[in-house]
Amino acid sequence: MIFQYFNSDSGSRAKTMRDTFMYRTFYVALALAVATPGASAFAAPADMVLFNGKVLTVDKAFSVRSAVAVKDGKIVAVGGPELLKRFPEAKRIDLTGRTLMPGFIDTHLHLFGLAHRAIEPDKAKSIVEIQQMVAAKAKALGPGEWINGYGWDEALLAEKRVPTRADLDAAAPDNPVILTRAGSHSSVSNSMALKLAGIDASTPEPDGGVIERGPNNEPTGIIRERSDLVARLVPPDTKEQMRPSYVARLKWLLSLGITTLMEAFTSIDDEPIGKGGLDRSKQGGPASGLHSWAEFRAIYSEMGAELPRMISYIAWPGVERLKAFPYKTGYGDDRLKLGPIGESPYDGGFTGPTAYTKEDYKGMPGFRGKTFYSQDTAREIVTTAGALGWQVGIHAIGDQAIEDMAKVYDDALKAHPKKDHRWFLSHFTMIPSVATMKMMAANGTWAAAQPNFLYNLEGRYEQTLDGYRLQHNNPVALPLRYGVKMAFGSDNLPIGPMVGLYTAITRKGADGKVFGADEAVSRQEAIRLYTEKAAYLGWDEKKKGTLEVGKFADMIVLDKDPMTVPVQDLLTTNVDMTIVGGRVVYQRAAL
Numbered sequence: 001m002i003f004q005y006f007n008s009d010s011g012s013r014a015k016t017m018r019d020t021f022m023y024r025t026f027y028v029a030l031a032l033a034v035a036t037p038g039a040s041a042f043a044a045p046a047d048m049v050l051f052n053g054k055v056l057t058v059d060k061a062f063s064v065r066s067a068v069a070v071k072d073g074k075i076v077a078v079g080g081p082e083l084l085k086r087f088p089e090a091k092r093i094d095l096t097g098r099t100l101m102p103g104f105i106d107t108h109l110h111l112f113g114l115a116h117r118a119i120e121p122d123k124a125k126s127i128v129e130i131q132q133m134v135a136a137k138a139k140a141l142g143p144g145e146w147i148n149g150y151g152w153d154e155a156l157l158a159e160k161r162v163p164t165r166a167d168l169d170a171a172a173p174d175n176p177v178i179l180t181r182a183g184s185h186s187s188v189s190n191s192m193a194l195k196l197a198g199i200d201a202s203t204p205e206p207d208g209g210v211i212e213r214g215p216n217n218e219p220t221g222i223i224r225e226r227s228d229l230v231a232r233l234v235p236p237d238t239k240e241q242m243r244p245s246y247v248a249r250l251k252w253l254l255s256l257g258i259t260t261l262m263e264a265f266t267s268i269d270d271e272p273i274g275k276g277g278l279d280r281s282k283q284g285g286p287a288s289g290l291h292s293w294a295e296f297r298a299i300y301s302e303m304g305a306e307l308p309r310m311i312s313y314i315a316w317p318g319v320e321r322l323k324a325f326p327y328k329t330g331y332g333d334d335r336l337k338l339g340p341i342g343e344s345p346y347d348g349g350f351t352g353p354t355a356y357t358k359e360d361y362k363g364m365p366g367f368r369g370k371t372f373y374s375q376d377t378a379r380e381i382v383t384t385a386g387a388l389g390w391q392v393g394i395h396a397i398g399d400q401a402i403e404d405m406a407k408v409y410d411d412a413l414k415a416h417p418k419k420d421h422r423w424f425l426s427h428f429t430m431i432p433s434v435a436t437m438k439m440m441a442a443n444g445t446w447a448a449a450q451p452n453f454l455y456n457l458e459g460r461y462e463q464t465l466d467g468y469r470l471q472h473n474n475p476v477a478l479p480l481r482y483g484v485k486m487a488f489g490s491d492n493l494p495i496g497p498m499v500g501l502y503t504a505i506t507r508k509g510a511d512g513k514v515f516g517a518d519e520a521v522s523r524q525e526a527i528r529l530y531t532e533k534a535a536y537l538g539w540d541e542k543k544k545g546t547l548e549v550g551k552f553a554d555m556i557v558l559d560k561d562p563m564t565v566p567v568q569d570l571l572t573t574n575v576d577m578t579i580v581g582g583r584v585v586y587q588r589a590a591l
Contacts, residue, residue: 046071046087047582048553053095054561057547058102058532062524068100070553073581078547098576099561101527102547103259103308103554104497105534107448108343108426108489110184111263111291112150113245115237117141121179122151126158130179131171138172146176146193146234153182155459155510163188165221178230182456183493185351187227194219197230208372210354224352225370239295247299250307254586256496257575259308259554260544262448262489262537263296264343264426266312268325270294276317276325296336304335306585309554311339311538313393316381322388329391330539334552339538341385342393343426346378347371347401350460355398355429362466369398378405382412382423392423393448393537399430399469406436406445413443422537424448427491430465431472434482441483448487448537451476451504451526456493458509471516476504476529478519487534488526501526501562502570523563553582 051067057078069077069087077083084092114120119133130152137147154162168177168190176193180186194200201217209226211219223229253261270292271277293312300307317325322341331338348354348370353361356369378394385392396405402425409423424446440447454461454474461473472478480486488500504526507514521529535545544552557577560569578586 046076046083046090048093049083049087049090050093050095050100050555050557051081051084053097053557054099055547056099056101056527056563058528059546059548062528068547068553068555070579070582073553073583075547075549075551075553078549093577095557099558099563100547100555101558101562102531102545103556103578103580104257104530105260105262105487105538105545106253106258106489106495106497106530107262107487107534107537108264108450108491109253109258109261109495110265110492111246111249111261112492113237113242113249115148115245116241117146117148117234117237119147119149119179120151121149122153122182124152124157127161127163127167128158130157130163131167134168134171134175134177134179138175141175143174144176146178147172148178148180148231148234150180150184151182152179152188153456155456162186162222165190165194165219168221176233178227178234180227180231181351183349183351183491184227185349185354186222186224187230188221189223189230190221193230193233194221196233199223199229208348208354208370210352225348225354225372239292239298243295243299246295247303247307250299250310251586253308253495254578254580255575255588257556257558257578258495258497259556259578259580260311260534260538260540261308262311262313262339263291264313264491265291265315266296267292267315268317268321271325274324276321278317278321293338300336305581305583307335308580309334309544310336312336313339313342314390316341316344316385319380319384322384322390328389334543337538340391340393340424341381343395344381345372345395346405347396347398349397349427350429350457350464353460353464356401356404357398357430357469358400358403359469361464364464368400371401371404375404375408378408379411382408383415386412386416386418386421386423391421391537393426395426397427397429399432402428402430402432403436406432406440409445410439410443420444422446422539424487424537427453428479428486429453429474430469431475431478437479437482437484440479441485444485446485446487446537447479448489449474449476449529450489450491450493450500452490452496452500453493454507454515455499455503455510458511458513458515461515472519473515474503475516475519476521480521480525485533485536486529487537488530489534497530498562498570498573500530502567504529505570506567527562553579555579559588 046069048070055065057063065078066080067083069083119137121130124130177190178193206226210224212222214220268276269278347356354370356371361367396402426448428447428449507520532545535541544554560573576588
């Protein structure tokens with residue numbers, strides 16, 4: 001323009017100046033329109049506007065707004081009533097005063113399908129009801145067929161005790177039965193199942209587990225931590241038979257407001273041989289496809305848009321197989337991708353109880369739990385995975401287990417420093433030493449915690465722990481105070497995030513007793529740990545976890561405001577709507 005101006009006659013110069021002025025005026029107007037929140041003249045279109053609600057953005061300031069606009073699965077505006085004028089053509093969803101917030105991100109969850117031979121003891125309210133379920137399944141399957149199931153919890157049963165082999169024998173004397181406790185650290189089997197497994201009064205204690213016994217050393221049917229001794233005999237359903245139940249379970253998570261789950265046990269067994277897969281010809285059976293990376297890929301390639309996003313932990317397959325596997329943490333897409341090497345438990349849990357502790361269990365002189373492998377093996381897992389570019393997230397529940405694994409991480413990171421590794425310890429159930437917490441903070445080691453354990457396992461902790469370690473079970477506030485980064489999940493005990501929020505805020509067990517009130521966190525902090533902070537473990541903090549422009553429209557609508565409702569009412573708060581990537585994938589009722 002300048003060159004043209006100084007080399008033209010006066011008429012041309014006048015025209016050039018006029019054109020230049022109009023040109024600049026247009027772009028100034030455009031810039032102002034785009035920059036002005038309420039402007040609509042040049043606003044990009046939106047697919048959907050949710051308005052007339054209380055929008056918890058969970059941004060840095062924990063801002064509260066009333067409307068959100070969505071386009072192509074992402075948030076394009078957060079504000080107030082002006083968004084209705086700004087995006088007049090968008091579909092409108094009236095929140096009618098309800099709360100809109102980011103979807104929950106569960107950093108540790110086990111996805112279980114339902115085999116044709118399975119019952120659902122998690123739905124039973126008594127041992128009598130479990131017996132009725134078992135008897136009905138035995139009648140349906142016929143004599144000799146295995147019966148299994150998952151999810152019983154003695155604390156929720158009317159009898160307030162664990163079921164025994166005698167209970168199951170009475171219900172199904174002609175069928176082998178094994179039922180796994182919630183949390184998967186214990187199981188109960190009947191006499192036929194124990195006999196088929198070769199377990200009797202003379203059977204020695206298994207490595208890493210406990211066979212509970214009664215008079216004359218006879219097994220009661222309860223096995224802690226080594227349920228595989230019996231479960232290995234249960235014929236698996238094919239992956240085709242199991243797939244519908246996995247899909248149904250994933251869709252059910254949406255009703256709880258979970259928009260991303262980190263599946264804590266996924267195998268690479270079904271990968272091609274030579275690329276990490278297990279040679280089944282040498283193992284004596286076909287690949288089952290259950291909890292496999294291959295099977296989850298198949299499910300998500302078919303219907304991923306209808307499901308919550310998933311990040312898969314990969315169970316430690318051994319050095320050679322992991323080296324042969326061509327992928328690592330982050331491989332995949334925003335619907336399904338690889339997470340850490342984990343859970344790969346270093347110790348047991350308190351449903352065992354076999355969590356590895358620094359001091360003797362209450363009332364059990366000389367017993368401090370167990371580890372499932374040596375520290376040398378732990379170092380091999382961590383150093384190998386780290387060298388191959390994997391994130392690491394090992395299960396550590398007892399305080400000694402936490403201190404051991406934190407030190408293994410520390411040694412590995414000192415030998416091979418990593419700028420942004422986001423390694424974490426799964427569970428972090430007991431309070432470790434201050435020195436360990438400071439070391440974790442300095443190393444950037446996270447804790448993926450489950451505050452709901454306190455609510456669900458209250459009785460177990462009272463049976464096995466005492467004093468300071470009882471009061472500070474499942475700590476949150478103190479580790480945060482020492483700089484330990486944390487995120488929340490459920491580990492299925494129970495899955496519902498509202499229980500986790502309630503317990504983190506109140507420190508109350510199911511019977512209302514408060515444990516370590518100084519470990520409680522604010523409502524705001526608890527919500528952050530289940531959303532914004534949880535996104536970090538998947539390297540997704542720029543994509544989700546808050547309701548901000550540019551992030552995925554992964555959102556939930558609640559029928560109560562978690563910031564103001566009486567705290568007890570958190571337990572009865574419902575998810576009215578779940579949106580993943582701008583798509584409504586669950587509705588509790590017509591809106």
